Every structure is written in structure tokens, then in C-alpha cells.
Amino acid sequence: MPDESQPQHDSVGAWAKQYYFASRALIEATLREHGIGPTQWYVLHQLVNEGPTTQRELALALKIERATMSGVVSTLVRKGLVAQIPDAADQRQRILSVTAAGRTLWAGLPDPVALATAASFEGVDEADLAVARRVLQAATARLLEHLDS
Amino acid sequence: MPDESQPQHDSVGAWAKQYYFASRALIEATLREHGIGPTQWYVLHQLVNEGPTTQRELALALKIERATMSGVVSTLVRKGLVAQIPDAADQRQRILSVTAAGRTLWAGLPDPVALATAASFEGVDEADLAVARRVLQAATARLLEHLDS
DNA sequence: TGCTAATTGTCTGCTACCGTACAATAATCG
DNA sequence: CGATTATTGTACGGTAGCAGACAATTAGCA
Known part of the structure; x- marks a missing residue:
């Protein structure tokens, strides 16, 4: 979504959006x-810190749809960073884990969220x-609430 | 981008994101x-209120890339809501204007940004x-500033 | 046990955004 | 005037997101 139109340009909402985009x-x-995108980073972050999980759990944790997760995961699998193994107990589920290549990449990765937070709010009251x-x-x-009704 | 990971979950940044998504x-x-998306609405809004402009000006006003604008415009043209006419003076430029069908649709359209702002902040200190x-x-x-350096 | 949910992941189609590269066209300068 | 440079829109590939439909599989109930 692009910039606000004039009347709302000074609202908190407009600035929240500006901030989010920045x-x-x-x-x-x-x-x-x-060579990775934000969502791919979040997935790796989750898998490294929480251990192997199903795609379903991951989608819940990151609050994205199963369909979206499906795409992100296949990208990570294609890059060889994540392994996707069918669960023995429940054949519907796929369990995700970080590969050796994934761990190597992760070790050299900064925490972009921490960087952004620091750059944004360090020293602010x-x-x-x-x-x-x-x-x-x-x-x-x-x-x-409004969306529910 | 999905939800934050735990440590930042209570930060202003995280809530700005939550708010933006909502x-x-x-x-x-x-x-x-x-039947239209937010960016298409912004384009119509701009064209209705500012009159016909080039794609370049529109992209600048909405702060999106020319390539993105190109896609959005071709969608609107396909829907018959916007006309894209080569400028007589400068053959590189395309001038955009709202069609009759576009104006008809626009007349029946609410202002979603105003609705969201009202639902968000009405009555807040x-x-x-x-x-x-x-x-x-x-x-x-x-x-x-950080992005420039 | 067997039929009917419900669940899980994928696929297709759509919106939307960027970066890079490109062709067509205009502007500028030697 | 002609060659170089800048501008404008598009094409392509990548990331990210949703909705709806689907097959495979499991769970639950009669």
C-alpha cells in the first residue's frame, strides 16, 4: 500500500505505516x-531457536496462512536451508528442520529486527x-474488533 | 512480513506493524x-482528485516504483477503469485518466482510509x-537516515 | 467397523512490492 | 547535426501475502 492521501497524512495511522515501511x-x-527475505529469516529464526516443528505450528507462530508458509518453505527447501520431512506418526504433517547449510548461513546472519529496533528507538524517552x-x-x-463485526 | 519474535514483541515497532496489518x-x-485493491483505490483517488497525470507523477505521489505502478495501471486498464493515452508532446509518457466506468465505480466507493482512521483513533486522547x-x-x-548511510 | 468430519499441505489465481535490465524516446552538448 | 546521456514505461524474476479449492490422511461418531 502506498503513501496516504493528504487529509490523513499527519495521523498516527499514517506515521505507523511510514514507520513500518522504513x-x-x-x-x-x-x-x-x-540472499534471503524477511519471512525466510523469521522461519529460520524460529527453527533455530525452537527446534524442528510442523509447518502448521510455524504458520501459527508467525501468523501467516498455510498457503503462504507453503511457498516460503519450498523456497527455503530449494535453497537447501531447510529440510521438509513427512511425520511418521501423521502422514499429513511435514516436519521442518534447519540443514547444515542453513545453520552455516544462520551463523553469519545479523539480527535485522534488533538492528532496526536499535536504530529506531535507542535513547528515546x-x-x-x-x-x-x-x-x-x-x-x-x-x-x-471492527473486523469481526 | 510476519509477526515479531518474542524479545521485540512488546516494542513500539512491533505494535506499529500489528497496527499496520490490522x-x-x-x-x-x-x-x-x-473488486479493487488498496493501491488501485489510491490511484483512482489521486486521478479523481488531481485530474489526469502521467504515470511518473503518480508513482512519485504514491511513493511506489515505476515498475509497480506499471502493473497496477495495467490492471486498472484491463478492468476498464482507467485510460492510458500516450502524450502527444512526449511520446515516452502515458497520461492516465479515469474512464466513465471508473467514475461510476468511484461514486459508489467508501473512503476506506477514513473508515480505518475513525475506527482506530476516534475518542482517543x-x-x-x-x-x-x-x-x-x-x-x-x-x-x-540509517538507510542512506 | 465404516462413513462422515476435520486437518494438513499444496495448487491456482490474484494483489502488490522491489531491483535490474531493456527499448523507445527526448534532451543536451560538442 | 550527431553522438551521448537522461527519462519513461515495461518485462522478468524474486518475495510475500490472501482466498478458495483440492487430495491425502486422520479422527470421531453412529
């Missing part, structure tokens, strides 16, 4: 030189951060 | 029943909104 750009730029967090949290809750 | 979902849901806006604006500036 942080996303930084994260993507950080990862691009390593804690009370202000708390207010911003509260406002965004409440707004998100109201939007989700 | 607002995007509401905007997309609002527009889906009319103005001082808090100002703080949140300031924090996000500053963070965005810091990120963009």
Missing part, C-alpha cells in the same frame, strides 16, 4: 546481501515509548 | 466487495496521539 526497508536491505505503544495497541484492538 | 486488513476488506505521532515520526526519520 523498518521493513532496513530489514530487507540487511538481509538482501545474504521510555515514557513516550510507553504512550506510543499503548495508543497503537488500543488502536489495533479496536480495528480487530 | 488497518490494511480493514481497508482490503472494505474494498474487496467492490489528543495528547497521547500527539506523543505517538512524534515518536513514530522521529523513529521513521532515524531509520531513513
Whole structure:
């Protein structure tokens, strides 16, 4: 989604969007030189830190659809970073784990989220951060409520 | 990009992302029943309110790449909502304008951005909104600065 | 046990975004 | 004027996301 139109350009919502795009750009730029995208990074992060899991669990943890996960996983498999093995107990499920190549890549990878957070908020007043967090949290809750009805 | 991993889950950045996704979902849901996407809506909005412009100007205004605009425009042309006419003066440029069908559709369209803003922030304390806006604006500036270097 | 859910992952089709490279066209400078 | 450079839109490949439909498989209930 592109930039806001004029009337909303100064709203918190518009700035949340601006901020999100900027942080996303930084994260993507950080990862691009390593040849992976943000979601691929999140998947590796999860697998490295939580151990092998099913695609279903991974999709739940990262809050993306099974169909999306399916695509991301096949990309990672194609790159040889992740192995996708059918579960012996339940033939429907595929268990994912990081390959040796995946671990090697991971070892040389920065944490793009930590970098972005540091660049964004280091040294900013804690009370202000708390207010911003509260406002965004409440707004998100109201939007989700609105989406249900 | 999916959800944050644990350590950052309570940060302003994480909530900005959550908020962005929720607002995007509401905007997309609002527009889906009319058969267009958010970016298509922004393009129509711009063309209706600013009159015919070149693709270049439109891409600048909406802060998206020429390549992206090219795709969005060809979708709108395919739907018969926008006309793409080569400029007589400069054969490189294509001038975009809303067709009659486009205006008819536009007349029946809600403003999804205004709806989302209202659902998000109506009745929220103005001082808090100002703080949140300031924090996000500053963070965005810091990120963009970081991206330049 | 056997038929009917429900679950899991995939496939197709769509939107949307970027980066790189390219052809066509215009502008500029020697 | 002619060669170089800049601009404009497009093509292609990659990433990421959703919705809906589907086959395979499992679970649950009559």
C-alpha cells in the first residue's frame, strides 16, 4: 500500500505505516546481501531457536496462512536451508528442520529486527515509548474488533 | 512480513506493524466487495482528485516504483477503469485518466482510509496521539537516515 | 467397523512490492 | 547535426501475502 492521501497524512495511522515501511526497508536491505527475505529469516529464526516443528505450528507462530508458509518453505527447501520431512506418526504433517547449510548461513546472519529496533528507538524517552505503544495497541484492538463485526 | 519474535514483541515497532496489518486488513476488506485493491483505490483517488497525470507523477505521489505502478495501471486498464493515452508532446509518457466506468465505480466507493482512521483513533486522547505521532515520526526519520548511510 | 468430519499441505489465481535490465524516446552538448 | 546521456514505461524474476479449492490422511461418531 502506498503513501496516504493528504487529509490523513499527519495521523498516527499514517506515521505507523511510514514507520513500518522504513523498518521493513532496513530489514530487507540487511538481509538482501545474504540472499534471503524477511519471512525466510523469521522461519529460520524460529527453527533455530525452537527446534524442528510442523509447518502448521510455524504458520501459527508467525501468523501467516498455510498457503503462504507453503511457498516460503519450498523456497527455503530449494535453497537447501531447510529440510521438509513427512511425520511418521501423521502422514499429513511435514516436519521442518534447519540443514547444515542453513545453520552455516544462520551463523553469519545479523539480527535485522534488533538492528532496526536499535536504530529506531535507542535513547528515546521510555515514557513516550510507553504512550506510543499503548495508543497503537488500543488502536489495533479496536480495528480487530471492527473486523469481526 | 510476519509477526515479531518474542524479545521485540512488546516494542513500539512491533505494535506499529500489528497496527499496520490490522488497518490494511480493514481497508482490503472494505474494498474487496467492490473488486479493487488498496493501491488501485489510491490511484483512482489521486486521478479523481488531481485530474489526469502521467504515470511518473503518480508513482512519485504514491511513493511506489515505476515498475509497480506499471502493473497496477495495467490492471486498472484491463478492468476498464482507467485510460492510458500516450502524450502527444512526449511520446515516452502515458497520461492516465479515469474512464466513465471508473467514475461510476468511484461514486459508489467508501473512503476506506477514513473508515480505518475513525475506527482506530476516534475518542482517543489528543495528547497521547500527539506523543505517538512524534515518536513514530522521529523513529521513521532515524531509520531513513540509517538507510542512506 | 465404516462413513462422515476435520486437518494438513499444496495448487491456482490474484494483489502488490522491489531491483535490474531493456527499448523507445527526448534532451543536451560538442 | 550527431553522438551521448537522461527519462519513461515495461518485462522478468524474486518475495510475500490472501482466498478458495483440492487430495491425502486422520479422527470421531453412529
